[in-house]
Amino acid sequence: MPKEDTNTVRALQGLANSNSSVRLRAALAVGTTPDPRFVDKLIERCATEPDFSVREMLTWALTRHSSLLTVPKLIGELRSERAQARSQALHTLSKIGDRHAWPAITRALLTDADDEVARSAWRAAVVLVPEAEEPELAGVLATQLGRGEREMQLSLSRALIALGEVIMPTVRAATADLDPRVRQHAIATERLLRNPDAGFEFAIEEAKRIVALGGTSQEG
Template sequence: MAMPEQDTNAVRALRALESADSSVRLKAAMAVGTTPDPKFVDTLIERCAVEPEFFVRDMLTWALTRHPSSMTVPRLIDELRSERAQARSQALHTLSKVGDRRAWPAITRALLTDADDEVARSAWRAAVVLVPEGEESGLAGVLATQLGRGERAMRLSLSRALIELGEVIMPVLRAAMKDLDPGVRRHAIATERLLRDPDAGFEFAIEEAKRLVALGPTGQEGG
């Protein structure tokens, strides 16, 4: 018996997702997202864990957002327990795009402080999207433990995540401004400056923070 044309197209698309040619994989992900079908979900998530090209991964995420969250969210949550860092980071990224707050309990402290930078950054972004009203302070407290972590891009990601939470971050920033680690103090001061003046720019905020830390406690306004 001949396979229905729709099923034939689905099989072709699924095979194309594993092509050696990234442009073929990109087109396949776009096709799957354009005509979503439950049979695609597992393969899309599996590909997210191993896909080497960023732009293809982003299309895979888009394709997943085109499917019902009742189908994708449980599978994405399962991926958060994967030993593969890319599987965790891409699942977190996709959950942030889906925006279904039923995923919130799965955004654990372990993920927010993951040793892999990309996993941690993805967890920060997902957390500020999914955090329920009233739990922002608790999230801010966990995020503040990461102040001073990594290089510029990492620190900017954390500052942006914290700023998304609004004024609720001020108590943890004030505490961090007194930390023994000057890197933590600088990062906290820069984040506070960006919260107050979003147009200032991260580089300016960091340079000002360095100056204030160098001056010592007496040079820190309100510190």
């Protein structure tokens, strides 16, 4: 067997090794010397890899291959029943940054019941969205205001803020929502957009006080 093929087999075996350090080195090797034959295995491994550092290296390795090859395959993963396959594919698409993937970022993914999938979809969406579609994206993201705990809410606020001033009509409307959690999150997001240095914890606590007093962002 030629040395090149031997190295390929060794790397492919390394990606499935029980030792995470071996898998990490294998993913690094694959990314260092990109080869189209690795793409399917990299994507397959992303769906099941338990170690965060290895997943990040797998994503990096995929970004080192041609987007003409990787993007269609990653889009296919967005239909997987496995949540990790969807979230990791979204994460990788956000790193590749090829806007041909934008039509695949569906409302279903942006509102996915799995928190990690939704968060990855938010991050990918703000990277890939065409400028003309930013207001519509802001509207979909705003339906998720009030969702989850602090880390989840911070992720959504960051995604909305990345879109800039285009979010203001939607977020301002949400500050009058019947649900106090939605109002709090909307007010905090609006304040962070105005003053990014304030920090999310400060913004959300301030928003809580405003809502408790029956006010809105304009009154705060």
